[in-house]
Amino acid sequence: MKIGFVSDSLGTLSFDDMLDQAVALGVSGVEVNTGGWSHAPHIDLPLLRGSAAARQSFMQAFESRGLEIISLNVNGNPLHPVDCKQSEDLHETIRLAGDLGITKICTMSGLPEGREGDLLPNWVVSSWPPEGQVAKEWQLKERLIPYWEKVLEMAPQCGVTQFALEMHGGQWAYNVPNLLRLREVLGPMIGANLDPSHMFWMGGDPIAAIDALGDAICHVxxxxxxxxxxxxxVTTSLENGPLGLPSDRAWSFLTLGYGHDTLWWRQFCYRLRMVGYDGWLSIEHEDLLLDPIEGLEKSVALLREVMPVRIGGFTQLEI
Known part of the structure; x- marks a missing residue:
């Protein structure tokens, strides 16, 4: 396994300062935000799409520091019924990935409206009242499958072979059953980006999710x-208070080790190895009470302590 971080974790730093900080932290790579919900402070998507020289300079900035580009990240809602920019960002990110020779895109399944003509996404999380399930099936058949079939037809032409969908609240594939259902319909180019923080607040068990997902996990x-x-x-996990006020919320995103201890993270990494995952652990710092550099330092230190580095094995003696 290798350690990196999501570039928006240091969103207030310039591109060069962000990369220099990655070197100082001793990580191996950076996952670069390109749009969607992100302002993408470290990348100029139109410039890179239009200029080979700009792309060469961008890649050289990583290579000269011994860093890898983990993936491009365009987290957002590409199926928003009226906000077309998020879908456009996904398509442009796929094209840029082709220009840069990057094969994996981190994004989300998207969440469409609940019926034709609605202007807002509709997140169905309950089996009652029954019209919710009708809406959920309509979303899958009328919006998700047609949209993603077109994306998956386009992506290989750009050299993109994997979409790591984050199981995130407010998305159609927010949990393991929905993610696996989408993968079953669309094929193995659809994989899971497993972020335990979202499973925690939604009441799930990330370690159980590892066992259920198996080789569908393509990013963490x-x-x-x-x-x-x-x-x-008093509020339950369905908290909708401002993210910027952790003291007033039922749950908040935290630096690694502040919500779950080192033993839990050791078990998490070990279980990932058990199902064959040996990829990136990409830190996404969203702890509002810790300075981002401090949060990344603590997170990197924890992962260095707990993650398996070498693949072990044993020789079975013949009897």
């Missing part, structure tokens, strides 16, 4: 979450 975001029990007891 290393991010923690923790609960304010007094608030959680």
């Amino acid at each position: 975001h290393a991010k923690d979450a923790g609960f304010n029990e007094a608030r959680h007891g």
Whole structure:
């Protein structure tokens, strides 16, 4: 396994300063945000799409520091019923990946409207009332499958072979069953970006998710979450208060080790290895109470302590 981080974790730094900080942290690579919900402070998507010289300079900035580009990240809602920019960002990111020789895109499944003519996405999370399930099936058949079939037809022409979909609240594939259903319909180019923080706040078990997903896991975001029990007891996990006020929320995103201890993260990494995952642990710092550099330093130190580095094995003696 290798350690990196999502570039928006240091979104206030310039591109060069962000990469210099990656070197100082001792990580192996950076996952670059290109659009969607991100302002993409470290990349000029139109410039790179239009200029071979700009692309060469961009790649050289990584290579000269001994860093890898982990993937391009365009997290957002490409199936928003009226905001077309998020879908456009995904398509342009795929094209840029082709220009740069990058094969994996981190994004999300998207969440469409609940019926024709609606202007807002509709996140169905309950089996009652029954019209919710009708909407969920309509979303899959009328929006997700047709959209992703076109994306998967386009992507190989750009050299993109993998889409790591983050199981994120407010997306159609927010949990393991929905992600696997989408993968079953669309094929193995659709994989899971497993971010345990989202499973924590939604009440899931990331380690159980590893076993259920198996080789569908193609990316991992290393991010923690923790609960304010007094608030959680009265609001439940379905918290919709401002993210910027952690003291007033039922749950918040935290630096690694602040929500779940080193033993938990050791077990998480070991279970990933058990199902064959030996890829990136890409830290996504969204802890509002810790300075981003401090949060990354602590997260890198924790992962160095817990992650398997070498593939072990044993020789079975003949009897």
